[in-house]
Amino acid sequence: GQQVMQIPQYQHVQEGEDFTTYCNSSTTLSNIQWYKQRPGGHPVFLIQLVKSGEVKKQKRLTFQFGEAKKNSSLHITATQTTDVGTYFCAGHDGGATNKLIFGTGTLLAVQP
Amino acid sequence: DGGITQSPKYLFRKEGQNVTLSCEQNLNHDAMYWYRQDPGQGLRLIYYSQIVNDFQKGDIAEGYSVSREKKESFPLTVTSAQKNPTAFYLCASTFGTYGYTFGSGTRLTVV
Numbered sequence: 001g002q003q004v005m006q007i008p009q010y011q012h013v014q015e016g017e018d019f020t021t022y023c024n025s026s027t028t029l030s031n032i033q034w035y036k037q038r039p040g041g042h043p044v045f046l047i048q049l050v051k052s053g054e055v056k057k058q059k060r061l062t063f064q065f066g067e068a069k070k071n072s073s074l075h076i077t078a079t080q081t082t083d084v085g086t087y088f089c090a091g092h093d094g095g096a097t098n099k100l101i102f103g104t105g106t107l108l109a110v111q112p
Numbered sequence: 113d114g115g116i117t118q119s120p121k122y123l124f125r126k127e128g129q130n131v132t133l134s135c136e137q138n139l140n141h142d143a144m145y146w147y148r149q150d151p152g153q154g155l156r157l158i159y160y161s162q163i164v165n166d167f168q169k170g171d172i173a174e175g176y177s178v179s180r181e182k183k184e185s186f187p188l189t190v191t192s193a194q195k196n197p198t199a200f201y202l203c204a205s206t207f208g209t210y211g212y213t214f215g216s217g218t219r220l221t222v223v
Contacts (some may be wrong), residue, residue, distance in 0.1 A: 033211050035211075042214040042216050043204075044214070045157070048211055083171070102155045103154065
C-alpha cells in the first residue's frame with residue numbers, strides 16, 4: 001500500500017540551530033499537509049501545499065512541495081524551545097476515497 | 113468556539129469489556145475520522161465517515177466499531193475483540209481536502 005516516510009525519526013538540536021525534516025511518498029500526492037503535535041498533545045494543522053514546487057513560509061518555518069509531488073520538506077530556522085514536538089506530513093492519495101495518509105513523523109528536541 | 117470534543121480524557125478498561133469513546137464536533141464538517149496512536153508512533157486510521165449513516169474501515173478496524181447517526185457525532189466502541197487496546201485515540205474532522213481538526217484525544221488503558 002501507499003506509504004509516506006519521514007526522515008529523520010528523531011532530531012536533537014541546540015536552541016538557535018536550524019532543523020529540517022523530509023517527507024517522501026511512494027506515490028504522487030494531490031496535496032501535502034503538515035501537522036505539529038506537542039508532547040502529550042494532539043496534532044495541529046500547520047499548512048497545506050497543493051502546487052508542484054510550491055514554497056510557503058510561516059515566520060521561521062519554510063515548507064516545500066517537490067516538483068514531482070512525491071516529496072516535501074519542513075525547515076525551521078533558528079529553533080526555539082517552543083518548536084519541540086513531533087512534525088507529521090500527510091498527503092491525499094487522490095483516489096476514490098481520497099484518504100489522508102500520514103507520515104511516520106519526526107520528533108524534534110530542542111536543548112536550551 | 114467551534115471544535116471537536118472528545119471524552120473522556122482518560123479511560124480504563126477491564127479485560128473483556130467494551131468501552132465507547134465519544135467524539136462530537138460543531139464545525140459542520142462532513143467527514144470524521146478515528147486514529148490510534150501508540151507511544152512514539154504515527155497515526156493509524158481505524159474508521160472514517162464521509163457522510164451521515166455511512167462509514168468505512170480504515171487500516172486497523174478489527175476489534176472496533178463505529179456509528180454515524182448524526183453529523184456532529186462519531187462514537188468509537190473498542191470491543192473485547194481488540195486484544196491490545198491500550199493507546200491514545202484521536203478523533204478528527206474536516207471539510208473536503210482541507211486540514212484536519214483534531215480533538216484532544218482519549219488515553220485508554222487496560223487494567
